[in-house]
Amino acid sequence: MQKMSETQLKELEQDLDAIRNEVLADLGERDARYIRKVVRLHRTLEVGGRVLMPFGFIPPVFAAATLALGLSKIIENMEIGHNVMHGQYDWMNDPSLNSQTYEWDTVCTSDSWRRTHNYEHHTYTNIIGKDRDYGYAVLRLSDDVKWHPGHLLQFINYILLTVLFQWGVGVHELESERIRRREISLKSKLPFLRDFFRKGGRQAFKDYVFFPLLTFPVAPIVLAGNIGANLIRNLWSSTVIFCGHFTQDAETFTEEECVGESKGHWYLRQLTGSSNFTGGNWVHLLSGHLSYQIEHHVFPDIPAHRYREMSPRVQAVCEKHGIRYNTDTFARQYWTVLKRIGRFSLPDRVRRRVEAQPA
Secondary structure, three states, X not given: OOOOOHHHHHHHHHHHHHHHHHHHHHOOHHHHHHHHHHHHHHHHHHHXXXXXXXXXXXXXXXXXXXXXXXXXXXXXXXXXXXXXHOOOOHHHOOHHHOOOOOOOOOOOOHHHHHHHHHHHHHHOOOEOOOOOOOOOOOOOOOOXXXXXXXXXXXXHHHHHHHHOHHHHHXXXXXXXXXXXXXXXXXXXXXXXXXXXXXXXXXXXXXXXHHHHHHOHHHHHHHHHHHHHHHHHHHXXXXXXXXXXXXXXXXXXXXXXXXXXXXXXXXXXHHHHOXXXXXXXXXXXXXOOOXXXXXXXXXXXXXOHHHHHHHHHHHHHHHHHHOOOOOEEEHHHHHHHHHHHHHHOOOOHHHHHHHHHOOO
C-alpha cells in the first residue's frame, strides 16, 4: 500500500468527506424518481419475460423472453437490491426500499448479504484473512495464499463459480474452508443453513417448479428459459464483481498494516483495492453502477447513479495525493482478471518466471 503520513491521510479524509457531504446535502426528488423508474423497468422486463415465455416454442420469442427475464434479474440484483441494502435510499422512508427489510430475487438471504458484504467486505476490503470475498475462498489471487496443487485447477473453480454464482454467494457465510480446518463447527452454522435452504428452496420452486407448472403444456420451454435467465444473471454479475476487485492492479493488504487504521487510511485502502471500468449508459445501469467500484467503496451509502458525476472529483483527489485511479475498458479489466487467475494457479517459481518475461 502507498505510504502516506498521518497529515496526508487526514487531508485525504477531508477531501473525500467534502465530496460525500456535498452530494448527501443534494439528495432529493431526482434520486427518488431515478430509483422508482428503475423499479418500473425491472418489473416491466420481468412481466414481459414471464408472459412471452410460454410462447417460447418460437425461437426468437424464446430468446427475447429469456433475455428480458435475465435483464430483469440483473437490474433487480445489481441496481436495486444491492444498492438498496446499502441504505442508499433509506432517506426516502419508502418501506419497499428500506435497507433492513428489502429481500431480493436471489438465493442469498438479505440478512446474510448484509453480514458478509455490507459489513465484512466493505469494512475489511481486500485484507487477506479478513475479507472472504477476495477469491471467495476458492480462488488464489495473491502471494498471501500458499500455493498447493489444487490451484492448478482453479480455472475450473472459476467457471463453476461464475455459472453458479447466486448459489456460491448464497453459501458464502457457511465458511466451509473454516469448517474443513475445524476452526468452527458445522453445528454453529445450522441457523444460517436453515435460512439458506428456506430462501434457496423458495427461489428454486418459483423458477423451476411454479412457473413451469403454471404453463404445463410448455413446461420444458419455460423451465429452460428460467434456467437461461438465471445463467445470464450469474455470468454478468460475477464478471462485474470480479472486474471491480480482482484486476491486475487492485491491491491486497495484510492484517498487520491495517491495525488501528484511521478513516483516511480506510479511504486509501478502498481507492487502491478497487477497480473501475468504462462503458455506455446500459453498462452502468446493468452493473448497478459498480463500473464505478472505486466510488462505491469510498461512498457505499450514496445512491450509485451519482457515482458517474462524482468520479471526476475523486480522480482529482487521487491525482492531488499521487494515488493511482485504476480504470480501463471493461474488456481490458476482465482480461487482467483472467490473467491474474491464471498466474496464481501456477506454482510460485513458475509464475515468477512467467512474470519476468517481457510483455
